[in-house]
Amino acid sequence: MPSKVRSPPHRISISPLTHSAFAPFGTVIENPLTSPSPATLLPQSVHANQGTAIKYLDVTNLNNHYPLAGSKRPAKAVINMFVCAPRRLRTAPAASTPTEDELDGFSSPSQGETVQLFDVSILERHPYTPQTFIPMGLPTKSTCSSSSLHTYYLVIVAPTLPSRRQRYSTTLPKPYPSAEPAHKPTLVERFKLGRPAPFTNDSLPPPSPAIDMELNLSGNPKGRGMPDLGNIKAFIARGNQAVTYGPGTWHAPMVVLGDKSVDFVVVQYANGIANEDCQEVVLERVKGASEGAVVEVDMRSLEKLMSARVYENGRINSKL
Incomplete structure (x- = not known):
């Protein structure tokens, strides 16, 4: 039962x-x-297929983290x-506050107009x-005319709240082993840590693995927290882009x-235990609110996003 x-x-x-924009997720x-938004660090490449191809190595992270699971049941790829x-959208009045597209110079619906909402x-x-989604057969801007480009897919993600900032209770099982209770140092231990010991090579203990997990080092699973609903992000993908959600995202x-419809080939690990393979939360709007978290879909802005060819620092170059 989802929380x-x-x-x-x-x-x-x-x-x-x-x-750059998707890197946290x-x-x-x-x-x-051919990417209009090249990665900061290009993947290593070698020639392949008797010199007729370029092979890019390790373009995404597909590590198996199931040894951390409580059941210890092995997973397989x-x-x-x-x-x-395609999803159904509903029509609603446009937001009265400026959107990011407006601030970037793109036309957006004015107050009083309606927009489509997801x-x-x-x-x-x-x-x-990790979970990799690879679209098949979705046209790109370079392979079709603008009049025939009528199918898109959105990638919607949310950051993970640190466990110490949990703002609501949940019945979800913890995805990672709980950290041991913090040891409260004695007065003598605090004194010893105040300055280096002159006659030993002792050093401070390494950071706790639980702390590393909260920091979400590259390729590591996210922490135990719930989604940060105030910072949900929505990205529009081109037909020649695949995405890998990091573990725990x-x-x-x-x-x-x-x-x-769009066909996706999806690659991941699984061990067959429902709560270890996938955890869900259902979003309900707060009492008295007319809506909760919604993505505002303006097809005119989407066409401009898809047709633009230059990105600067992860943002569309509005001067095109």
């Missing part, structure tokens, strides 16, 4: 999917030679296919495994917009 959390009203604007996989139908009603995480199920 339920209250989501305050929050309208989320759509941003382009870039390496996972990896964007795309051809570095699985490859599934998701056929994702309600974010559920978030999930896979505590011990809170994300919405894949959101397809437009005319057609």
